[in-house]
Amino acid sequence: MKINFKLGALIWAIFVIVICLFAGTKQTAVDTSIMALLPKYEQKPLVHELQEQQTAEYANHVFIMVSANNKQSARTAISTISSQLGTLAGVADLTTLVSSASTQTNALYPYRFALLSEPVAKKLQEKDYDSQFRSALSKLFSPMGAGKADPVQDPFFLYSDILLGQTMNVQVKIEEGLLRLTNVEKPSYLLVLELHKNPFDLPTQDQVMPVLQSIKQQMSKQGVSVSYSGLLLHAAKGAEQAKFEISTIGLGSILGIVIIIILVFRRIVPLLQILLPVMVGCLVAVAVTSLWFERVHLITIAFGAGLVGVAVDYSMHFVCESYLHTGTTVVRKLFSGLLLGLVSSVLAYGGLALTPFPGLQQIAVFSATGLIAAWLSVLLFLPLITTKNTLQNKENYLPTALLLNRCKETFPKLDQLPKVASLFIIAIAATSLSLFFWATPQDSVRLLQTSPPSLLKEDQQVQQALGNSVNSAFLIVSGNGAEAMLENEELFRLQLDALIQNGTLAGYQAVSQSIPSLQRQRQNIDLVKQLYQAKLDSYAQAIGLSAQQKAIANNYVQENPPTLSPERWSTLAISAQWPGVFTPHSTGEYASIIRLKGHLSEDSIQQLQAAAATDHNIDYVDQIADISATLARYRTKVADWLFVAYGIITVLLFFRYRLNVWRVMLPPIAGSIIALACTVFINGGYNIFNLVALMLVFGIGLDMGIFLQESRGSAHTWLAVSLSTLTSLLAFGLLALSKTPVLYHFGIIVLPGLLLIWLLSPFMQTSRLETQ
Amino acid sequence: MKKTFLSIILFTLSLSVFANDLDKLKAVTTTPEKLTGIFAQTKFLAQLDTSIKSTGAFNYIRDTKIVWHTLTPIDSTLELTPKTILNYQDGVQVNKLDSNTNSIVAVFSDIFFGVMTAQWQVLEEYFSVSAEVSEGHWKATLIPIDKNIGGFISKVILEGDKYLKQVTLYEPEGNLTHIEFDQLQQK
Incomplete structure (x- = not known):
């Protein structure tokens, strides 16, 4: 038996080291992008391709707006900024849009009869x-x-x-070789920085961001305001926030664990014994996730920080029991409980992998591998390193365990109080019914927004100065060939013109305005x-x-x-506004985008959608609305999965506990329902992230119930349960303070949920210890 | 090293001359709040090798509006504000252009305002200005800095005393527009 442990531990240790080394060689970026969380949902491939293209266009540019009180200082600032940005050569380059207008002036002259305004x-x-x-x-x-x-x-x-x-995309005029914004009161100029790599690339962020920040500081001293717009800023901010929150949440959690364990055990060694499997679990989870996915999302990492709370359960139970028994006995005693705990948690989290939501899939992979690794480490490493615990403390209960147990004993048992029990169950049922009927789901895209409002405002200011519409909606026109696409667009523009006439639409930009069809x-x-x-x-x-x-x-x-051919047009600078419009897509079709100007009212959106619906060559696309719709779809998916998971696990546990299954299931159910009710009360509704948090509550709560049931009220089990609840609360208490909406919505459920389960569990214990 | 030094000196010298020219111009010329007058315009069309003549009246309110009313041989009014260009014929609006959507309109309206009201700060944005000033009479030569503007105008010569009296616009293809102002009145 002992040899088996040693061999197993050795194999497991080698495996952990190898996988970590593998992952270490792969540089994985932290992703905060909203788009990365979205599922590859059922879109026309063409529409999807165009959306990606649109996103990439915004992603790789940083728009820099430089404003000063007078023109001279603005221009001086521009030249200083340009030379500072020059140091970024190879990582990012300034693009000059200026040349674009110049060459077009006379290039179109031969086509004056064919183009006509x-x-x-x-x-x-x-x-x-x-x-x-x-x-x-x-x-x-x-x-x-x-x-x-x-x-x-x-x-x-x-x-x-x-x-x-001719209309321009941006509201600029050319002034002495610089782009001056025409829509702003103060003299303002535009610089465009093009990144060579995608904005989530950490080295790019590390090189570009300090330069941008120092420019901003330096210029503000001179009274020149510099504003930026671009995904890079959001990505960098997200990465910074992720680093900060991981360190506070992770550190807070670990610090809490350290202090509590030292207080309880009054020794350092048990602390290391408890933390070892947790650390191995986290390492393996990070390694596998970064090997599996191209980019690890901020949300996965945040969730992973919370995983500590679940993984610590296993080692906590083991270490607590090791004070009474030797390693192999502990394994034998705890194995069924640990296995049940693992299987139920992995089932609960693993189910998330079934959703086509990349964010949830990452969480599933991260949690499942992390839990399995922590569990294996508990079973393989701890028997070898906890041997000394028993020898020194044989037959001695830890004082904290006895104290906690005494408190627990004073709790009344629910099975002795049938009236209270029925009242409690009726109250829970009523709460869940009212939640079911009255709680409003919230699916706004703001849930996914990780950037602080100040950054979003700055971005919006620059985009507004550029005259870019704030609306995320656009139309896609497709055709079997370039000419067909242009003809389809011209035909549809008649409908758009009618909408402009009746005041529904402010305006639009279409490629056929720049190059009409041959016809x-x-x-x-x-x-x-x-x-x-x-x-x-x-x-x-x-x-x-x-x-x-x-x-x-x-x-x-x-x-x-002569007529202007797409080939000739593509060589002209004006075509820069419509990159790749005459390149066929993977479906063989050609497609262009009609950009819509001004604010779109509900009514105009409906009319546009109706107009688009009449023509199969036209697609109305609104990314923001799509994201919200997707969030709604996956909110219901997660809700369904929660019900299914509760169902499956109840059935599973029924085989072991028979009619006593309610003692395990009721605390997490009641805790979840009350936590959700609190959240709905505080925030006026609930969202998908609240529901994902309920899964974690379920996982931890289930472990609690299983261990308590397996140990039949052992003092050390109650100590282990209490300690792991406390550590999880510390971790998630900090999550509820997070500035990232997603994390906040996560913490706000887990905090009351776990607390309630911990408080409720003793009530559910059997009053007759001899009962199985 | 010597060369660099020399060019720096030359450069600073030219800068100071440049600045002096403008300062002198600014000292001599006035741009009244409101001005009205008549004009006679001769446009030489290189392609036809002939000149076409027109006359009319104009008035402006500084930084707000210029009305350019051609009376002979056709009746046509051009009304410019810093943001728009309107065109009327026989009192009916036939064209409206907005600088918000078209960068050419913005530049066009800036230059027109700058030239007609001799606003040196505005003109400096687009042209390098050199000037001769003697006994209250001045002559300024404007060469476009930007290639884009060079596509429309190759040179502008402005002449005047207290007010701007003559404008000559040279276009790259050889067309030339000469305008003389008269009966100028501040109102």
């Missing part, structure tokens, strides 16, 4: 040639104009109208031909064109004026 095309469709004629004359006599005045090549100033009709370009050329037919004579007369000049002017239109 929207108002001009509309006028010509309505055969309002006179108005274009007058507008051209007025431009000719105007002291300044956009685009060259050339009465032969472009007598009707169509090119000038194209230039003036539309040909129609435009025909319109221009008609304009020339109707008005070229009057024009020539008005400004005195010779017959020859008139003939040349006419030739430009009549002799196959």
